[in-house]
Amino acid sequence: MKARAFAYARPRTLGEAHAAYAGAQGDASYISGGQSLVPALAMRLQAPQVLIDLAGIEALRGVWLDGGVLRIGALTRHAEALTDPLICTHAPLLAAAAPFVAHPAIRNRGTLGGSVALADPASEFPAMMLAMDAEMEISAPEGTRRVPAGEYFQDLYQTAIEPGEILVALHVPAVGPRHCWAFDELARRRGDYAMVGGGILAECDGGIIRAIRIALFSVGPTPVRARGAEQALAGRAPDAEAIAAAQRALDTDIDPLDDEEVPAAMRRHLARVLLGRLLRQLEIAR
Structure with missing residues (x-):
């Protein structure tokens, strides 16, 4: 199939982008890299009257460190x-996830x-925003606001972004010398969507986990914090006993849906296997 005919706008500022959206009376879609939207247009799953290309907006570009927080412009490419x-x-969790x-x-x-605006529950980067305790900077015609990752992901493909708003940047607390991290996923083939995946960011001291954030993807309608597993690990070394306790706790952290390709029971099992792998990586890195 081919996309339906649409008008095209290429604004140079956020203000121009919001004006273009308002001029289309909401019947418009923003496009940046286009790796999700273009296939949707081709299959006519989306058919906006106006396509608003954000690639010319300099405010969406650039990466810099500001007071211990890394600001990553929304137009930063996966390869970067x-x-x-x-x-x-x-x-470093973003760098670890990118090759997958x-x-x-x-x-x-x-x-x-x-990727973060689409919020595909099987995607790597949205879950890493949760693991890193990032904030999303969102632009509306009346100004900008920041939304913590824990509040940003709301339901399947639903985020805190309201119609017409634009994701401007990702604000990530910079890791310190005591942080260690791990990322991995399980997929049938490299490049396929993961059956289960996850990342860990932990603060370690003398081989002991003082604080930890575990985020999993492909286990629910949104990225999931494994809070029970986190509690099982806090204040402990990631040894075999602690790993087993975290794996047991994981059963209450996730509630994957059944589907024909990966039943819920299989996804739970794979999540436990993956968590063990991640924690063993963490033990090596500490």
């Missing part, structure tokens, strides 16, 4: 998470902001 020195140094995202052609075009 692999190479940008600030991301690799201060937000689809394939190089998609990583070269897709944007971090596009």
Whole structure:
């Protein structure tokens, strides 16, 4: 199939983008990298009257460190998470997750902001926002606001972004010398959507986990914090006993849906296996 005919706008500022959306009376879609929207247009799952291209807005670009918080512009491409020195140094979970995202052609075009705005529950970057305790900067015609990741992801493909609003940047607390991290996912083939995946960011001291955030994806309609597993690990070394306790606690943290390809029971089992792998990576890294 081919996309239906649409008008095209390429604003240079956020104000122009909001004006274009208002001029279309809400019958418009924003596009950045286009790796999710273009297929949806081709299959006519979406058919906006106006396509608003955000690629020319400089306010959505750039990566810089400001007072211990890394600001990542929404137009930062997936591939840049692999190479940008600030991301690799201060937000290493993004760098660890990036190689698992689809394939190089998609990583070269897709944007971090596009992934987080879409909030696909099987995607890597939204879950890493939760693991890193990031805040999303959102622009509306009346101004901007920041929304913590824990409040941003609301339901399947639903976020705190209201119609017409634009995700401007991701604000990530920079890791410190006591932080350690791990990322992994289980998929049938490299580049496929993961059957289950996750990332861990922990603060360790003398081999003991003082604080930990575990975020899983492909286990529910949104990225999921494994809070029970976190509690089972706090104040302990990630040894075999602690890992087993965290795996047991994980059963109450996730409630995956059944589907034909991966039944819920299988996804639970894979989540426990994955958590063990992540924690063993953490033990090596500490």
